[in-house]
Each structure stands twice: as C-alpha cells, then as structure tokens.
Amino acid sequence: MDKSVTSATYIRNISYRVRRQLSDFLDPQDNWKDVAVSIQKPSGEPRYSQHHYLIYVYICCST
Incomplete structure (x- = not known):
C-alpha cells in the first residue's frame, strides 16, 4: 500500500506506479513540465x- 501523496511529497519518494500514473496524466502536450x-x-x-x-x-x- 502506498503512502499518501501530498504537496510536500518529493517525486523521488513516490512509488513507480504512482509516478507512471502521474506521467500518463500529465503527458499530453508535456503539461508535466509546467x-x-x-x-x-x-x-x-x-x-x-x-x-x-x-x-x-x-x-x-521513456518506453
């Protein structure tokens, strides 16, 4: 079970699964950069x- 993600959570402390979900969510138009x-x-x-x-x-x- 993953720990809660808050505004104070560092990217390096987020599980791979959550990073991947975040990446998929932010990927269109490279919104993650903003x-x-x-x-x-x-x-x-x-x-x-x-x-x-x-x-x-x-x-x-990367894929």
Whole structure:
C-alpha cells in the first residue's frame, strides 16, 4: 500500500506506479513540465533543477 501523496511529497519518494500514473496524466502536450517548474522550495527557489527533469523523463517517460 502506498503512502499518501501530498504537496510536500518529493517525486523521488513516490512509488513507480504512482509516478507512471502521474506521467500518463500529465503527458499530453508535456503539461508535466509546467507543473514541475511551478514547484518551489519554501525559500521561493525552484525545487527541481534541469537535472531532476532529465532523470524524471528517463525514469517515467521513456518506453
């Protein structure tokens, strides 16, 4: 059973199944990129770097 996913949950802490579902949901028109860019640390800095995005693409979106 997966733990609850909240706005404070890091992508790396989400199970593969949930990441895949999220990827499928956000995939049309690459909407996931807009979501990822809008996620910020409490300091206001972006939470995820370009490196994080590339890892996400490799793990979730490659077939």
